[in-house]
Amino acid sequence: MSHNHGSTGTTTGSSSGASTTVDLADKVAYGLLYASQHEKHIMYAWIIWVLIAFVLGAGFILRLTKAHRQIPLASVSRRLFLKQTFPCTNWRMSVARGHVFALFLYIAYNFVFTFADIPYGRKYRYPSKHNGMMQTATTMQFTANRTGFLAFSGVPLVFLLAARNNLVSWATGIPYNALNFLHRWVGRVVFILSWLHIILWSLELDINYFPKGKHSYYNTRWTMRYWLGGFAATVFLCFLCLHSLPFVRRWTGYEFFRSMHVFGSLLFLIGCWVHWPTAFQWIAAGIAILFADHMARTSRMLFIQLRGRGSAEAVVGIFSDEDEVDVMRITIKNCGIKSWRAGQHVFLCFPAHSRFQAHPFTVANSSNKTHNPDGDLVFVVRRKNGMTDRLCQLAAESKTLKVWVDGPYGVGALSPEISGRHIQLVAGGTGISFALSAVSELTGRDIPGTMQLDWYVRRRANTAWFGNDLAKLSHLFGSTLRISIHITRESPLTASSTEKDTSNSSLTAIEGVTYSYDKNSCAEVLRMYASTVDPRQGTSKIAVLACGPGSMGPNVRNAVAEMNGSVDVKCVMEDYV
Ligand SMILES: Cc1cc2nc3c(=O)[nH]c(=O)nc-3n(C[C@H](O)[C@H](O)[C@H](O)COP(=O)(O)OP(=O)(O)OC[C@H]3O[C@@H](n4cnc5c(N)ncnc54)[C@H](O)[C@@H]3O)c2cc1C
Missing domain, CATH: 2.40.30.10 (Translation factors)
Incomplete structure (x- = not known):
């Protein structure tokens, strides 16, 4: 990424001895500045990784020592960071403030160090090593090289955030699929930095480096390795960013998107390596993460098939x-x-x-x-x-x-911290899987609080998916577990007419389960549960476990964020997107 276009060489096109001395002085000054800037590019590319390692390390130690449970401001920080950034309930726009804050810090770092610590306004005029003609180098190229280095250092982060076997998730406890927002946006930052690199270098070559015409840098350089590698990397990077836009993804289909994304990423990495092998460590890290993740997936799948003797x-x-x-x-x-x-x-x-x-x-x-x-x-x-x-x-x-x-x-829904609270489970449609697995796992355990399960289904007949399981759990937990089923597309009248169809066992009421045809939003349901929690019963803390389609995610996160402060409410969400 960091180029040195004609910075060395001995041929001089100037005729007088005095101007040769000036040219050489300029050339030496440029060489020295180039070397010191190169060191700085490397330093700023690494500092961000030191910061990332620090955050991950701190997260890991907090989790290991369970010290995060003692952080007094946990509830306040949830109030601040869990809330949706945009005031809408569209899941496509649904992103918690915490994620946006992390992205903001990353963008701010890249923005500041794209421009910081570069001596602006200097010009160096000296003869080119390629054709001996005079050329002018300006400090614009140092900004260009800085963006190149920052883009390279972002590459491993993009891959780290996308991996299914995810180091960030392991260190912080954030599910790997919740990191997808950051994966996409860090990728876009790399895209912007790369284009800044291209534009600034193009301006430098076109405006400041001479001559034009058939001797221009474009004419003499485009067959060189770094140029071809950079061109290929840019083409694949544009492809990766464009084909992952939601409407293109829907148009091409998810599976096509996924395979082309992996293949395109690999070609992008190869292009980067060819472009600037000196900074290979960033690219090698990206390739290593990609391969390690795929190797882990394949070997795990093979191991599972072998253990099950392939008879699943x-x-x-x-x-x-x-x-x-x-x-x-x-x-x-x-x-x-x-x-x-x-x-x-x-x-x-x-x-x-x-x-x-x-x-x-x-x-x-x-x-x-x-x-x-x-x-x-x-x-x-x-x-x-x-x-x-x-x-x-x-x-x-x-x-x-x-x-x-x-x-x-995935990280699982029930850490000891969650099961030590009153638990409110909210599920929409097939999201019931998440809630049911949690309640089943708690059977036989000594839990301090109560549990409330609210399941939103379109029709009463939908309860047949898990009719027996709900009855069993209700029986096992007795008064500790309350189950409410909210039917959203039927009225009591239409439901009672279908209920007369006694051949359908799903329509007979499940013991211990209440049915309602109310239009209470899940936010209201959460608030109602919080108001019934008795702090004398074990704990005053609440955990909300939620999984459902569409707007449920943003609604639940917003409601939990608002409740925090007065009550300590922790939220674990699974999104099927
Ligand atoms: C962590 C997680 C858990 C899930 N759990 C459930 C569950 O318990 N029950 C359930 O019904 N659905 C669940 N889903 C959603 C389910 O994976 C998709 O509905 C399913 O893959 C769609 O397959 P399809 O080929 O028929 O989809 P298509 O009709 O081709 O696509 C519909 C949508 O499904 C999503 N999708 C398609 N393929 C994949 C894939 N390989 N990986 C991720 N998303 C994909 C895309 O967003 C796509 O737009 C879960 C999704 C995730 C991410």
């Missing part, structure tokens, strides 16, 4: 409702995964559909032996247009399907 089978049941929405309940038997934590997800690959596609689904039960002696994994999966659609068709043809499983992934 999925039994799929299909539920359809009046809205023509199909949901599958998938039970996987003989799978090599022996234990998982509530709220974790796995990647399922059905070879009968494709050996090259694995999709994430949240496990709906727990590996708690009293609950699940056979170690089966249960999922509820909503039919969409790709693999899930094909799966529905395959399930209609065959009772069991061969499946490959990779996982579990």
